[in-house]
Amino acid sequence: MAVENSGEILKKAEKGIANFLKTSRDAGRIDDQLYQIALNNTFKKLKLWLEDPNIDIISPLLKKGIIDTINSGDWEKVVNAFRQNVRFGTGGIRGMMAFDRESIRRMKDGRDGIGSAVFKGPNTINDLVMLMTTAGVAQFGRAQKPVLEKVVVGYDSRVRGHDFARAVAEVFLGYGYTVYFFDAPCPYPEVTFAIPHEDVKADIGVLISASHNDYRYNGYKLSCANGSQFDPEERDEMYHDYIQKIEPKDIVGHICKFKDAGKDKLYFLGGDELLDDFDYSGKEMNLINMHRAHRRHMQSFLMTENLPEQQKKSKNPLNIAFCPFHGAGYKAVPRLLQNVGFLPENIKSIDGTSENMGLNELNGMFPAFCSDPGREQQPDPGDPRAARTAVKAFKLDYGEKAFKDVDILIGTDPDADRCGIVVKIPEKQRHIYSFNKEDYYLLPADDMWTLVVWYRLQREIERFGKIKDAEKKFIVLSHTTSDSITRLALKYGLGVVKTWVGFAALAAATRDTWDGKAREMAGLKNGHDEKYIELCHPFICETYGMTEGKRSINYAAMEQSNGFSILGGPPPDGRSLGVGGHVRDKDGTFAALLVAEIAAWAKEKGTDIIGLLDKDIYLDPDIGLFATFYEPDPLDGEYPGIEGDRIKKNILIKAYDLYDQALGGKLVIAGRKVKAAAVYRTGKYDEIYPPEKDFVFPDEGIRLFFEDDPARQEHITIRPSGTGNSLRFHIQLHDFARADNLNEAKNRLRNPKDGLGIRIMNELRERLDAPRR
Known part of the structure; x- marks a missing residue:
């Protein structure tokens, strides 16, 4: 559309933008750096859009929306839409x-x-x-x-x-x-x-x-x-x-x-x-x-060759509930589970029809989740609140009695690359896992991936009497993912590569390993070596056992944020999947299949997911009990707009203060002394957050190590998003337990009301001025 009175519109916009930014700076809602960047960019970008005639061809009504907002005087919206x-x-x-x-x-x-x-x-x-x-x-x-x-x-x-x-x-x-x-x-x-x-x-x-x-x-x-x-x-x-x-x-x-x-x-x-x-x-x-091609490829990774026959003959076939959270997995996951042999009548898709939740429908408004301004919730299968939504909807659809028969509840997010698993809790352990002693629990991805790797190793030993080519195999995991997986892999002779967060880093580290660069990675510690001194390596944190043998077969790639794949051996060329491997990014449908297989195997042996974790992971003296805790900040979405930039930066400044206190030996959190700390910084977002004299952006986080932990496997990590105004808080705790005190140890660390993990998280938020919101 041709902009009538364009000069007056632009003059009004220029004045309104400048006044809003000055008022925001004077009130302390934004700092000088944010003020200057927004002042330089906002009006300039707005003018370009309003004066470009090609936009009228591409999107004829676009300028009307801009002019209406300018005329309404909503300068906060204008600044947030045009400042960058x-x-x-x-x-x-x-x-x-x-x-x-x-x-x-x-x-x-x-x-x-x-x-x-x-x-x-x-x-x-x-x-x-x-x-x-x-x-x-x-x-x-x-x-x-x-x-x-x-x-x-x-x-x-x-x-x-x-x-x-x-x-x-x-x-x-x-x-x-x-x-x-x-x-x-x-x-x-x-x-x-x-x-x-x-x-x-x-x-x-x-x-x-x-x-x-x-x-x-x-x-x-x-x-x-x-x-x-x-x-x-x-x-x-x-x-x-x-x-x-x-x-x-x-x-x-x-x-x-x-x-x-x-x-x-x-x-x-x-x-x-x-x-x-x-x-x-x-x-x-x-x-x-x-x-069909995708399903057949995934089926090839099953360790149970006769799964269809086993499920048909079983007196206790696996009962699966599935929640797609309004997303694209709504057909893909049930179809995959049926094709590999799980009984159709035992796979129940969740919708919540009677309350119009529509969880099994493709609806981008995500009606099962709150959309009220300032309270927007996200359909994240790794969020306990989403798990409660899925359980509530299942009970609406099928009844309380039917839920008692469910063995696992699988959830995938809207694009089905993440997978969350809800498992049943033994009655004597419900106080450990649940505020209200519910009979279900959203399994942390850390425990889920530990069990997937353990199961595949055990089945390989059953079949071959050993881990085939163990000296060639390795795992990759992000540095915020549980060290239980690291200890498990090392126990069985696999190498370990820890990367920064994201599957891009996991895939890049795997590619470099395929290319024979494992020995070059071996000297890295916390991302540094004699080459990477000021900034960390762009995608690798550190490695373990990678100099032993010729590591070339990726056994698993995983991250705390509910992502998993298996990348396999060196591909024939740079355009192919790894030999014997799956996709080079996370796959929630694939993870759903692998976990369902484990649950079926456990049920046939008279146990369940938590039973396997207790016996074969937590009580293994080479691994022990790792308890990990994660919370995003804010709990949903991000801090809004230009003021959100300031809030995130202020939290990071307080995190740096904790870092300084730790190095000075003066930091105590929830009664635990912190005497070491590290800043993980690659510089990859320095263009967005230009380094200042008193602040540099710690893109991979600030980690605080607890004093009485020589292995440095008990720590807090404060990690910011690079592209959004949000942060992630991670805690990892560890203990060794015996069969007679395992529940006591789990309760001490994990109790949701007064366990050590929640006490540390609460005090951390208080010190960072980041209350749950």
Whole structure:
């Protein structure tokens, strides 16, 4: 739309922005650095958008939303939308589609969809930002040698996910790419599987998703030709040399509608049959059955060869409840579990129909979770509150009695790359795990992955009498993931690589190990060696046992935030999965399958998940009882807007103060002395948080080590998000217990009311001025 009275509109905006920022600084809501950055950027970016005629072609109603907001005088919204571009992180971009619920509902239900006249800016996820990002990625690919030619595009259940994905695909088509487009919402791991699959062999993958964030968010997940995230060097080149330089004119003339694409330029990924509610634009013959290929690949990792027969003949077949949390796993996970042999009548999907929760429906508003302003909850299968929602919905659907028969409840997030497991608690231990002595408990991912690795090692020993090629095998895990897995791996002769947080780091460390660089990693301690002195290694924290033998087979890759995969041995080329390996990013559907197999095996032996952990992990003198605790801050989402930047920074300044106290021998938390500390800093976000004289951004966290722990396996970690205004607090405690005092030891550490873990977390929050909110 042509902007009438543009001079007056811009003059009003310039004055309103300046006054808002000055008032915010004077009131202490933002600091001088934030003030100056926002003052330099906000009006300049706003003026560019309002004066660009190409935007009227791409998104005709976009400027109306901006002008309406300027006229309303909501300068906080204006500043937050235009003070910066959406931050480009390790896996792409992620942010809010809008700052209020009504705008997102208009986008979801209104006839204009992603083109609605809601307020948009370069710091929100909207049609223009998505298309400009795509044009940058497309130009990057075309500049490579050899040029990148194929792209997989998928989407999950987010609001207007299909429309965003289709618009993205049309830009790739306009730049001459061959597009492989999913015909229905799909799990992210199916995208990462499809990219290197022999029927596709794509160069790039894109999923429209914001993972487990609340309903306001959407995003753009990027993968490279082997399904992992792009390397930092490629990612930096893509962003700085291409995405950052894109203008709206780079989109105009580069949009090719599906109906206009050549038959050899557009393919569809789906299942056995065409879907009635999807428009294949006359290319129905171009459907590839990727669902079947993904399922068959995952089935090959089962350790129980006769699982279907065993479940049919069993007097106690496994009873599974499944909750997709409104997401793309709603068909994929039950279908996978049935295909491998679990009985269909024993797999119960959760919806919460009687209270209109709709957990088994694709709905990006996530109606089972609170959406009230300031109280937005996220569908995270690793959140105990989400577990309670799933249990409540199951009981509504099937009744209290049916829940007593459930062995495990599996949950996946909206893009199904994370998996959470709810298990039953023995009656005598309910006071240890639950505030209200409930009979269920959300198993921490730390314990879940420990058990997965242990189980696979045990079954291998059963079959071969030993761990085959143990001297070649290794695990990778993030530095905030439990050391129980480290001790377990070392006990059985496997090497261990600890990385920084995120599957990009796990995949990069595995790749370097495949490439024979294990010995180069061996000298790293807390990310430092003689080469990495001021800053840490870009993705590795430290290693154990990696100089013994030729480590080349990844046995497991995992992180505390409910992500798991198995990467296998060296791939035949840089565009393939590892030999004998799964996808190079986390897969919640895969994890669901592996844990279900363990639960079935345990049930046949007369025990359960907690029973296995007690006997084979916690009482193992080579491992012991590790208790880990995690809380995000804030509990949901992030601290909003420009003021959120200040809140996060102030918490980190207080964390640095604790670091100084620890080094000075003056820090005591919950009665425990802290006498050592470390700052984990790679510098990867220094462009977003420029180093200051009195503050540098600790992108991988600040760790405080408790004094009476020579192995340094009891600690606190305060880790900030690099691209959002949130933090993560991690605690790891350890003890050795005997069979006669195990429950007492667990209660001392884990009791949710007054155990050591919760007391440390409470005092930590108090000292950081970060109350639960």
